[in-house]
Amino acid sequence: MHIRLSKIIDLSADDQQAIAELPVTIRDFSADHDIVRDGDRTQHCCIVLEGFTCRYKVISDGRRQILAFNIPGDIPDLQSLHLQVMDHSLATLVPSRLGFVAHTHMRDLCERRPGVAAAMWRETLIDGAAFRAWITGMGRLSARARLAHLLCELLLRLDAVGLADGFRYRLPLTQAEIGDALGLSVVHVNRILQDLRAEGIIAIDRRTVNILHWDGLRAIGQFDPAYLHLKNGATAID
Amino acid sequence: MHIRLSKIIDLSADDQQAIAELPVTIRDFSADHDIVRDGDRTQHCCIVLEGFTCRYKVISDGRRQILAFNIPGDIPDLQSLHLQVMDHSLATLVPSRLGFVAHTHMRDLCERRPGVAAAMWRETLIDGAAFRAWITGMGRLSARARLAHLLCELLLRLDAVGLADGFRYRLPLTQAEIGDALGLSVVHVNRILQDLRAEGIIAIDRRTVNILHWDGLRAIGQFDPAYLHLKNGATAID
DNA sequence: CGAAACTTTGAAAAGGATCAAACTTTGTGG
DNA sequence: CCACAAAGTTTGATCCTTTTCAAAGTTTCG
Structure with missing residues (x-):
């Protein structure tokens, strides 16, 4: 995987190498296309390579709330690695290229290399920090x-x-x-x-x-x- | 640590044992007392044992936004394990008893036992899921x-x-x-x-x-x- | 070139905020 | 155990931000 994992940088050369060797499937999507949906059980994580995606939730009257925008380098559904059922959806906003990595490979890598696990964990924590900032803005x-x-x-x-x-x-x-x-x-x-x-x-x-x-x-x-x-x-x- | 780690349950007996052996310092706090503040660098995580706490952010005019309420069994600042600087504060709402565990011990445990690391990671992911539900509510x-x-x-x-x-x-x-x-x-x-x-x-x-x-x-x-x-x-x- | 998608404008209505003051409960010191 | 202060709840009136509805422009793209 010869892709910059943008924010995951505080890693040893070995760890970076191990990430680079993860098998990735690359797919292109048109605009406004759901990649995973609320309620899905997914076996892969995806990385935005090109384009723009968003995570969103739909409420009962059909209106939606966008939770986050994702840009190249982001891993929008990294949380699915440990939360089997999606609690929101993920969709492209413009034509986008995504890379998919199987959970099995990622879990395996995390077990072998605690450094990689910690870096990915950190990535999801930054995600949470952004949600907190968002809540503050929405509320106040x-x-x-x-x-x-x-x-x-x-x-x-x-x-x-x-x-x-x-x-x-x-x-x-x-x-x-x-x-x-x-x-x-x-x-x-x-x-x-x-x-x-x-x-x-x-x-x-x-x-x-x-x-x-x-x-x-x-x-x-x-x-x-x-x-x-x-x-x-x-x-x-x- | 003879405390129910409420939600961290899908663990082997060994992993549970290892968690139970983490050295914990127990402290009591009065109501409306800040435990960690926005901007702090903390070396410990805390567990709510008794009482009620909240995580909050203050905006420039002094008003605050509460991000989450924490009840016994919660680990409100688990994210500090990998995000050194707090991006919000944590305070008691009523007189509360908290347990503190040093980051060093927790990191060490995570390295030795990937199962524990995964369970804790999952815990922070659930945290994120709650924030997403919150944002949806606030927005829509x-x-x-x-x-x-x-x-x-x-x-x-x-x-x-x-x-x-x-x-x-x-x-x-x-x-x-x-x-x-x-x-x-x-x-x-x-x-x-x-x-x-x-x-x-x-x-x-x-x-x-x-x-x-x-x-x-x-x-x-x-x-x-x-x-x-x-x-x-x-x-x-x- | 034309349809569809998006942006812009205006007017009216609603949901909540703010302000101010009275009332009630809680906790504390005497 | 009472009295009182402080903290929290309730009420009323008014203001303001944002929504909704409706319709006219403007881009974009096949």
Whole structure:
């Protein structure tokens, strides 16, 4: 597996080698395609190689809540390794390429190499940290702050895997999808985005976001990147 | 350590024995006492033995968001084993007794016994599943539904560790604390509780909740216990 | 080029927040 | 064991953020 496991880096050369030797099946998916569904029992984990995916839950009236966006390097369903039944779904948002690794191989590797197990465990813990930050935003921040926070988070995460160009990045999401993630209506998302643009804080041109005033956006979203546990801390951006 | 590690159960006798031999320091805390704070680097994990604790984050204006309530048997900061810096705080809500185990001992045990490592990993994954359910509620459910959901969740969790009496349990939370968890104002929490009582769905007498109409409450909160990953599934209550 | 998907705009309504004050319970010191 | 202060609950009135509904623009893509 000759893929950068982005965040799993504090590993010995041997451990990295062992990961690289895991058998992977690569598959391409079209946009808006479910990869695993709530309730499924899955035997594989997947890695996002290219594209953009999301984890989501559907409530009884059919509306959905997006729980997380996944970018290349992410392993969105790593938790399935120890939680057999999915408690949410995973879907592509744009055409995406994913790598699949069988649980059996991963469990085997974890038993043989505690270092790999610890690194993967850590990966799922960072996941949890992001959920906590999300809950805090949903419970206590205004819609405007939540949206600003999301835009800040995506910049740092995309930058960490080389997919940002300074303060500019491709964000292939509709406003409806942003709303589903932030718990807001499309209409309101639209109005907030317009405000932020009118204030000269961001610019959006054909699904490419450009953050014109990083400190301003960060202040609006009360964004503190600590919860992302990025290896290079503040990153080159600060 | 002669304590029931409630949910960590799918372990061999040897593994259980090894856990039981971990050196634990027991300490008692008064109510509303911070155990670890956002930003701390901690060298121990703690187990709630008696009482009630919560994990929370404070935002810039001083308001807080409670992320989770912890009951006896929970290990609220297990994630600190691999995430050195706390991204939230942990505090008692009532006088509580906690057990502390050094990270060094736990890491050592995880290296020696992959089964224990996997069980603990799983524990943190269940934590993550609860956060996902929480986010869904915060984003897409009404205040009334969220409150109903919380009351349902607490019944099942307390029942799983023998702290519920049928549909009745002690809930030592103020309405302000419930509000901090659900992202609601005290006033609104109060009004919803009154509605639920007036409708004969719950009764509350001196911090003891009695769920009079379980199916009704469950329907209001769209409560599906799958995300709790309780060993006995539906539990005796259903 | 045309249909479908997405964004934008306006107006009205709802769900919760905030503010302020009264009432009730709990815990503590005398 | 009582009295009182502090903490928590309840009530009413008003305000504001966000939702909903409806319809008109604008992109995108086959």
